[in-house]
Amino acid sequence: MLETRDLTIRFGGHVAVNAVSCAFAPGTLTAIVGPNGAGKTTYFNLISGQLKATEGTVWLDGQPLSGLPASARTRAGLGRAFQLTNLFPHLSVLENVRLAVQATREGPHRRGLNLWSIWSDHRSLTERADQILADVALKAKEHATVASLPHGDQRKLEVALLMALEPKVFMFDEPTAGMNAAEAPVILDLIRALKKDKSKTILLVEHKMDVVRELADRIIVLHNGQLVADGEPAEVIASPVVQEAYLGVSKEAA
Numbered sequence: 267m268l269e270t271r272d273l274t275i276r277f278g279g280h281v282a283v284n285a286v287s288c289a290f291a292p293g294t295l296t297a298i299v300g301p302n303g304a305g306k307t308t309y310f311n312l313i314s315g316q317l318k319a320t321e322g323t324v325w326l327d328g329q330p331l332s333g334l335p336a337s338a339r340t341r342a343g344l345g346r347a348f349q350l351t352n353l354f355p356h357l358s359v360l361e362n363v364r365l366a367v368q369a370t371r372e373g374p375h376r377r378g379l380n381l382w383s384i385w386s387d388h389r390s391l392t393e394r395a396d397q398i399l400a401d402v403a404l405k406a407k408e409h410a411t412v413a414s415l416p417h418g419d420q421r422k423l424e425v426a427l428l429m430a431l432e433p434k435v436f437m438f439d440e441p442t443a444g445m446n447a448a449e450a451p452v453i454l455d456l457i458r459a460l461k462k463d464k465s466k467t468i469l470l471v472e473h474k475m476d477v478v479r480e481l482a483d484r485i486i487v488l489h490n491g492q493l494v495a496d497g498e499p500a501e502v503i504a505s506p507v508v509q510e511a512y513l514g515v516s517k518e519a520a
């Protein structure tokens with residue numbers, strides 16, 4: 267169970283995330299919606315440790331994560347898509363994914379220097395990396411350098427690296443933004459497949475309401491940094507706060 271308690275960050279006088287308390291259970295996909303500037307990405311950054319909270323705490327499976335840097339939170343099981351600036355731009359797509367798989371399997375990989383184990387580890391890392399690349403439809407680009415990828419493929423690679431980490435919690439922030447009509451379904455299919463694994467907790471920031479309606483088990487709404495609605499998708503979408511604040515329907519018009 268992932269939980270935030272009174273999670274808050276101030277930038278000068280502006281409270282970007284304001285005392286957000288919320289728990290996210292394994293086996294659920296929660297969509298986080300709200301207007302531009304509502305604090306959705308900042309909330310993710312506070313959970314993953316990219317930003318330090320002014321107040322409040324983050325817990326994962328009963329462990330406090332608040333003092334930990336982003337790298338330790340990743341090891342604890344929080345999966346946030348990599349920014350490609352963290353990658354090795356001049357290595358191939360396959361090599362980058364293989365390194366991510368290897369980092370995740372650090373334990374067994376270090377079991378000793380014998381040629382058989384090195385060879386079989388390498389093979390199993392490559393097989394896993396190949397599988398992930400097939401899942402995100404990037405197999406054809408496996409030998410391309412990351413720096414040479416077009417935008418949509420870079421976004422797919424971000425998701426591939428997230429898969430490689432095998433986190434407990436997947437945080438997707440507008441995963442299909444900037445993708446063309448052929449690319450977006452690949453990512454949505456992957457999220458659909460992930461949902462079947464009931465041990466995983468999925469958080470999805472998404473503006474496209476048709477996607478939210480289909481995938482979400484629950485919707486929370488952020489507005490001016492505050493949690494203003496939380497519940498069943500149909501109920502939340504129909505609520506006045508969403509109709510007005512998010513979908514831009516005025517009370518008079520509704």
Ligand SMILES: Nc1ncnc2c1ncn2[C@@H]1O[C@H](COP(=O)(O)OP(=O)(O)OP(=O)(O)O)[C@@H](O)[C@H]1O
Nearest residue numbers: 277280281282300301302303304305306307308309
């Ligand atoms: N590092 C920062 N320094 C100062 N202000 C920031 C910083 N990061 C975010 N903000 C402000 O916090 C608010 C929330 O921004 P955030 O990016 O979290 O919104 P969002 O809900 O993700 O919006 P969008 O839907 O456009 O992605 C905005 O007013 C933004 O300008």
Ligand SMILES: [Mg+2]
Nearest residue numbers: 306307308439
């Ligand atoms: Mg955002």
